[in-house]
Amino acid sequence: MYYNIDMKILITGGTGYIGSHTAVELISAGHDVTIVDNLFNSRISVLDRIEEITSVRPKFYKVDLCDFSALEDVFQHNDFDAVIHFAGLKAVGESVEQPIRYYDNNLISTLNLLKCMQKYDVKKIVFSSSATVYGDPGVSSYTEDLPTGQNIPSPYGKTKYMIEEILKDLHVADNTFCISILRYFNPIGAHPSGKLGEDPNGRPNNLMPIIMKVARGEYPELSVWGNDYPTPDGTCIRDYIHVVDLAKGHLSALEHLTTGVGVYNLGSGKGTSVLEMITAFEKASGKKLPYKIAGRRAGDLAEFYANPEKALRELNWKTELTIDDAMRDTINYLNSL
Numbered sequence: 001m002y003y004n005i006d007m008k009i010l011i012t013g014g015t016g017y018i019g020s021h022t023a024v025e026l027i028s029a030g031h032d033v034t035i036v037d038n039l040f041n042s043r044i045s046v047l048d049r050i051e052e053i054t055s056v057r058p059k060f061y062k063v064d065l066c067d068f069s070a071l072e073d074v075f076q077h078n079d080f081d082a083v084i085h086f087a088g089l090k091a092v093g094e095s096v097e098q099p100i101r102y103y104d105n106n107l108i109s110t111l112n113l114l115k116c117m118q119k120y121d122v123k124k125i126v127f128s129s130s131a132t133v134y135g136d137p138g139v140s141s142y143t144e145d146l147p148t149g150q151n152i153p154s155p156y157g158k159t160k161y162m163i164e165e166i167l168k169d170l171h172v173a174d175n176t177f178c179i180s181i182l183r184y185f186n187p188i189g190a191h192p193s194g195k196l197g198e199d200p201n202g203r204p205n206n207l208m209p210i211i212m213k214v215a216r217g218e219y220p221e222l223s224v225w226g227n228d229y230p231t232p233d234g235t236c237i238r239d240y241i242h243v244v245d246l247a248k249g250h251l252s253a254l255e256h257l258t259t260g261v262g263v264y265n266l267g268s269g270k271g272t273s274v275l276e277m278i279t280a281f282e283k284a285s286g287k288k289l290p291y292k293i294a295g296r297r298a299g300d301l302a303e304f305y306a307n308p309e310k311a312l313r314e315l316n317w318k319t320e321l322t323i324d325d326a327m328r329d330t331i332n333y334l335n336s337l
């Protein structure tokens with residue numbers, strides 16, 4: 001089914017990195033966007049940026065999804081057609097150190113959201129999952145039919161797997177639900193306007209935010225976690241996807257929502273090594289990026305990337321932007337900070 005009408009969309013976690021880019025794409029496509037976020041890992045000024053880009057300021061509620069009555073109040077005062085659920089804690093290493101906090105935040109927030117959706121008859125949801133749900137499947141190219149839930153390296157990743165299972169059970173109980181589970185690979189880049197990007201509170205874990213901190217002189221150098229992997233240059237290979245392409249994937253998922261549970265990989269299908277990422281950043285910035293080769297990071301797989309054919313076939317979506325586009329937009333965003 002294709003919804004050619006404007007919808008009222010609730011975006012949880014909509015002031016965050018991926019949520020804010022998705023808000024821009026949705027508003028630009030004519031949808032009516034409301035954001036709920038507790039601002040734990042994002043800033044209220046993101047709303048100004050969204051308005052500068054789209055000329056529309058989304059309605060905003062500073063609400064913690066773990067607070068059921070505050071969330072219910074949002075549903076009581078709005079009539080949503082669909083929800084895109086980004087809100088969650090996402091730092092992999094931190095989740096190993098603080099598992100209860102991660103299970104508590106990510107699962108309770110989702111359960112509260114689903115209770116409200118049931119109660120207020122909102123039956124369409126797009127959920128932010130992750131390639132981490134595949135664990136260590138023994139192949140490099142991931143298709144959606146690979147088993148999930150085995151050898152997931154972190155409590156964070158397990159919350160994604162558990163939420164996927166909760167959504168599938170919900171559909172078994174109520175087959176009027178339309179559910180799209182999007183498994184992201186490695187999101188990078190920024191909005192080409194330079195107004196939105198990833199600027200996490202606290203110490204980042206992911207490669208690109210660390211590269212940005214090295215480029216700004218906040219960290220002396222990047223540690224490349226291992227160069228003895230069985231890959232052409234010895235460093236790990238990942239499928240990096242421009243955040244604007246990823247945001248557009250949500251629009252496609254929303255517009256193709258149908259009863260059932262659809263699971264889609266959102267990635268480019270191409271792998272890039274850590275050293276190739278460094279070279280691409282240096283080319284875009286015109287400056288050397290200081291780095292050293294360090295030991296392997298626990299839990300890293302040598303190589304994986306998406307098989308994105310199902311998303312093309314069923315959602316009519318594929319990536320259009322390149323690593324070089326992502327580096328250019330990241331540097332543009334860096335210069336605006």
Ligand code: NAD
Pocket residue numbers: 012013014015016017018019036037038039040041042063064065066085086087088089090105109128129130131184185186187206
């Ligand atoms: P982000 O931290 O920038 O955005 C998440 C937002 O959720 C933040 O603004 C945060 O304040 C908010 N939030 C967290 N807990 C909340 C709660 N209980 N109530 C209300 N708001 C809450 O992260 P992101 O990179 O934009 O990721 C968005 C989603 O995509 C997350 O669920 C993440 O796990 C998932 N994901 C991210 C990546 C990635 O590498 N960035 C990869 C795969 C999946």
Ligand code: WQD
Pocket residue numbers: 090092129130131132157185186187205206207208210222223224225226236237238274297300
């Ligand atoms: C990318 C590559 C590192 C930092 C994680 C989550 C996954 C998903 C995306 C949410 C790896 C190397 C990194 C550094 C390095 N998130 N690296 N030096 O581990 O592929 O995936 O984020 O769902 O669930 O696990 O991403 O950005 O941490 O690392 O050499 O300082 O960069 O070894 O090869 P990863 P990443």
